[in-house]
Amino acid sequence: MLQVVLTGLSVGAVYGLVGMGFAVAFYVTRVLNFATGQLLMVAIMLTAALSAAHWPIALAMGVGLAASTLGGVLIYLLAVRPVLRFDRLSFAWLVSTLGVAIILESVAALIWGTSSLSFPQLLNGNDVNILGGALTWQQIATVLVALGAVVAFEAVRRITLFGKLGTAISADPEMSSAIGANVTLHAAIAFALGGLLAGIGGVLVGPISFANPYLGETYGIYGFIALMIGGTERPAASMGGGLILGILATLANTYINPQASDWFPFVVVLAVLLLTPKGIFASGDAIRDRLIGLARRQPLTTSKATPS
Amino acid sequence: MTAARQSVHARSALWFTNPKARRATWACALAAYLGGASAIAHSSNYEQSLLLVAAVYSVLALSLDLVAGATGLYSLGHAGLFAIGAYTTTILNTHYGWNVFLALPVVVAAVGIVGVVIGALSLRVSGLYFAITTLIFTIIVNVLVSDLSITGGYQGLPGPTFPNFPHALSPLGSALVWAVAGAVLLTITVTWSIRSSALYPALLAIRDSEPFASSVGVRTAATKVAIFSLSAALAGLAGWTFSFLGFITPGQFDTTAAVNILVMVILGGMNTRTGPIFGAVFIGLFPTVVTINPLWQEILFGSIFLIVIVFFPGGFVGLLARAGREIRAKATHTGEAQASVAPGTRPSHSNGSAPDEPREVTAPFRPSVGIDLRATLGSSTAAAREREAVSEIALEVHGVSFSYVKGTKVLDGVDFVVRRGTVHGLIGPNGSGKSTLVNLISGELPCQEGAIRVNGRRIDHLPAWQRPAVGLMRTFQTAGMVSELTLRDNVGLGLFSHLPRIGPRSLAWPLLPSARRDDEKVANIATAALGRVGLEEPWPGSRALDVPHGVEQLAQLAAACVGAPRILVLDEPLAGLSRQEVDQVAAILRDLKAQGVSTIVVEHQARFIFEVCDEVTVLAAGELVKAGSAAEVRSDERVRQVYLGL
Numbered sequence: 001m002l003q004v005v006l007t008g009l010s011v012g013a014v015y016g017l018v019g020m021g022f023a024v025a026f027y028v029t030r031v032l033n034f035a036t037g038q039l040l041m042v043a044i045m046l047t048a049a050l051s052a053a054h055w056p057i058a059l060a061m062g063v064g065l066a067a068s069t070l071g072g073v074l075i076y077l078l079a080v081r082p083v084l085r086f087d088r089l090s091f092a093w094l095v096s097t098l099g100v101a102i103i104l105e106s107v108a109a110l111i112w113g114t115s116s117l118s119f120p121q122l123l124n125g126n127d128v129n130i131l132g133g134a135l136t137w138q139q140i141a142t143v144l145v146a147l148g149a150v151v152a153f154e155a156v157r158r159i160t161l162f163g164k165l166g167t168a169i170s171a172d173p174e175m176s177s178a179i180g181a182n183v184t185l186h187a188a189i190a191f192a193l194g195g196l197l198a199g200i201g202g203v204l205v206g207p208i209s210f211a212n213p214y215l216g217e218t219y220g221i222y223g224f225i226a227l228m229i230g231g232t233e234r235p236a237a238s239m240g241g242g243l244i245l246g247i248l249a250t251l252a253n254t255y256i257n258p259q260a261s262d263w264f265p266f267v268v269v270l271a272v273l274l275l276t277p278k279g280i281f282a283s284g285d286a287i288r289d290r291l292i293g294l295a296r297r298q299p300l301t302t303s304k305a306t307p308s
Numbered sequence: 309m310t311a312a313r314q315s316v317h318a319r320s321a322l323w324f325t326n327p328k329a330r331r332a333t334w335a336c337a338l339a340a341y342l343g344g345a346s347a348i349a350h351s352s353n354y355e356q357s358l359l360l361v362a363a364v365y366s367v368l369a370l371s372l373d374l375v376a377g378a379t380g381l382y383s384l385g386h387a388g389l390f391a392i393g394a395y396t397t398t399i400l401n402t403h404y405g406w407n408v409f410l411a412l413p414v415v416v417a418a419v420g421i422v423g424v425v426i427g428a429l430s431l432r433v434s435g436l437y438f439a440i441t442t443l444i445f446t447i448i449v450n451v452l453v454s455d456l457s458i459t460g461g462y463q464g465l466p467g468p469t470f471p472n473f474p475h476a477l478s479p480l481g482s483a484l485v486w487a488v489a490g491a492v493l494l495t496i497t498v499t500w501s502i503r504s505s506a507l508y509p510a511l512l513a514i515r516d517s518e519p520f521a522s523s524v525g526v527r528t529a530a531t532k533v534a535i536f537s538l539s540a541a542l543a544g545l546a547g548w549t550f551s552f553l554g555f556i557t558p559g560q561f562d563t564t565a566a567v568n569i570l571v572m573v574i575l576g577g578m579n580t581r582t583g584p585i586f587g588a589v590f591i592g593l594f595p596t597v598v599t600i601n602p603l604w605q606e607i608l609f610g611s612i613f614l615i616v617i618v619f620f621p622g623g624f625v626g627l628l629a630r631a632g633r634e635i636r637a638k639a640t641h642t643g644e645a646q647a648s649v650a651p652g653t654r655p656s657h658s659n660g661s662a663p664d665e666p667r668e669v670t671a672p673f674r675p676s677v678g679i680d681l682r683a684t685l686g687s688s689t690a691a692a693r694e695r696e697a698v699s700e701i702a703l704e705v706h707g708v709s710f711s712y713v714k715g716t717k718v719l720d721g722v723d724f725v726v727r728r729g730t731v732h733g734l735i736g737p738n739g740s741g742k743s744t745l746v747n748l749i750s751g752e753l754p755c756q757e758g759a760i761r762v763n764g765r766r767i768d769h770l771p772a773w774q775r776p777a778v779g780l781m782r783t784f785q786t787a788g789m790v791s792e793l794t795l796r797d798n799v800g801l802g803l804f805s806h807l808p809r810i811g812p813r814s815l816a817w818p819l820l821p822s823a824r825r826d827d828e829k830v831a832n833i834a835t836a837a838l839g840r841v842g843l844e845e846p847w848p849g850s851r852a853l854d855v856p857h858g859v860e861q862l863a864q865l866a867a868a869c870v871g872a873p874r875i876l877v878l879d880e881p882l883a884g885l886s887r888q889e890v891d892q893v894a895a896i897l898r899d900l901k902a903q904g905v906s907t908i909v910v911e912h913q914a915r916f917i918f919e920v921c922d923e924v925t926v927l928a929a930g931e932l933v934k935a936g937s938a939a940e941v942r943s944d945e946r947v948r949q950v951y952l953g954l
Contacts, residue, residue: 102606
């Protein structure tokens, strides 16, 4: 059981990174970049192809991550910004980002073929014992990097002016631009971060998944589910959603049947959406507000009727 | 969306005014359609298989546009509904030996019922979340049909064979082609009828401004569920026909398929009559006609998504409409402007009778008054009013409390009484609970504590859409009209609750003489009502999108008055109005008063309030400060302190 949870965490950390990739871009622009999974694939494929061409692993990974980051920016500029200018609340971006996803996937398949390439092993495959369970160094690194990404992101969002402006833009872009925020720059950076987070997820999972053009679709869907479980209102919550999803999927495979992770996550997310349409973590807020509301009741009745 | 907006008035084409020409046009179109179907029924198998897929997709795309384009429910669940239709037909036929025609009503009804469930979801989750929830529905259906053995797993099932015509009818060609042609014709009839019916503006109002919709008596929740169920049933019909086209496999109903259906609608032109058909034909034919390396084909496909959405967001029909406008603009330049109609203006339907004599047409209509009560108060309405005038109190709010967050009372035990035939001002500082009170009266918010009575009858348990029926109409602080409709159509929505059986009639609207009569009456009454608030031509024919804020506010007032309310609630009717328009509103309020309408005005302009109102109620911090005649309230010391700052 503990083993299952540990494995689930390491699997879920990658889903969480992709989910955060979705969430960061969505947070600022209210657009779901449906090519996020394909950006993960771009990072994996480039890293695998370059290291196969005897580049140093670190350099190959750097190029892969840079490509997914740049990819995010390009998607924003070419596929998202033009349709937002047209109508901010329409779903036109759903079509345009999916168009990009199809193109990226097919181009990768054209260049590298449809069969899997090998991916360089970064860390050795030795097991480490943790409280009776065992994880490889690779899996431990995945979890640590994912948690590091959450902490770094939250620090930037809450502490720096840049991060606060992002919050302001997500609430009201016109108003934010009136107070001097560069909405386009912020949005482009959000898409870049989305690409980077997905790319990080890619190079972390590469040694297990190998490099295949169709990985983007799989991880895109799981990342998206992580986003929906966590809720779209807070990017960091997607990591929570990813970890929950990873554990549930591993549990389902272990205890229901080996194919259960095909359908189990969807049932979970459907249940989550029906019970709490804004995600598990957002409804935590609602519960907290209700508790605070109860606490407030007492003083209010005493200090009643102060005309303001 | 410009395409969509243009097409809203497709029914305004000039031939509409001549019933003979209209009938002849439809007869020709039907003949051409049947001729085309016949030609396809005799064509080669290859051509048939190609066109039949496109035709089935057309049914699917039209059904999706009904919910996505018109009602704003972006469903990605139609692939799942399509799958249920196709698999159920196949299994009923091959496993249980059902006749395919016996299976048809069962399949359509079953998918329609599933549609009720999904439609009900839209009441809980909206917008993007609805799209996502329905996408997950598609995924679950897809996973189920991939894993179950009765559905043949990943290999799928061979679909049933469609029975041939009996020998006598065999000259007609392929029976399957005729069946598909029938399905397409049925779908076109239903969706186009709805688009031309009085239900259509109501759907757009649900999409753009739900509070406005329910304030005019549209049963928004039930309408959404019903329209989604209808759309689902059509998707089920598409599934039924699709099952005869060969093998059905889970891959045909996956998430890509779900998005593809939406892409068909967008490519062709969302919220248009023909757009979904063009899009469906394109997507249906593309993989077969463009035979290159499948990967290149995918790349081309993705690029088309991108290029169309970025450069031609109105889709194919939008492009055509734009070209049409440019040609027309050129024609106008060359001096033939006199004969042409102003853009967006809908010619009167009144068959020759001048549109500026609305009263004659107005008279037979049940509420019969429009805003012009003084001129033609129908006797029945007068009698009704006399009968009801038992109590002097038009509206009574007793002990009402309300909290948005538990523990923080926005309204605390408020009493509020409006006497019949008076103008009642409701004032107070920002945050005093005025708008909350108004929303409780109109049913926007549920009443938590206390009672609200109209003519002594409790109405606080009634949902918002039932309140126009007790004579209660309202306007909104920020005008929420449907931007792509003309002011006339928007104001016409105010009569929604007076038109009988709109739902069932909308399925065959253009064919019903009664519906055409209603259309005319609504248009004429709405034009007259707009005239009464000072909006003469060309305003009635202008789209709400194109008019200044003040005009929209006045039009909103007309929309609330057009249904002859007994109690009118105006939430900040003066916001954004010019001095002249303010005087106009004051005059209208006096008029309404003379007709015995009780009006509640929430307003910040103290001068206006004390000039126009008979009585005034002052709220502060959710509590009643003072209620009484305007003069009394004005001289009250506490009111001066709390609010007037005098």
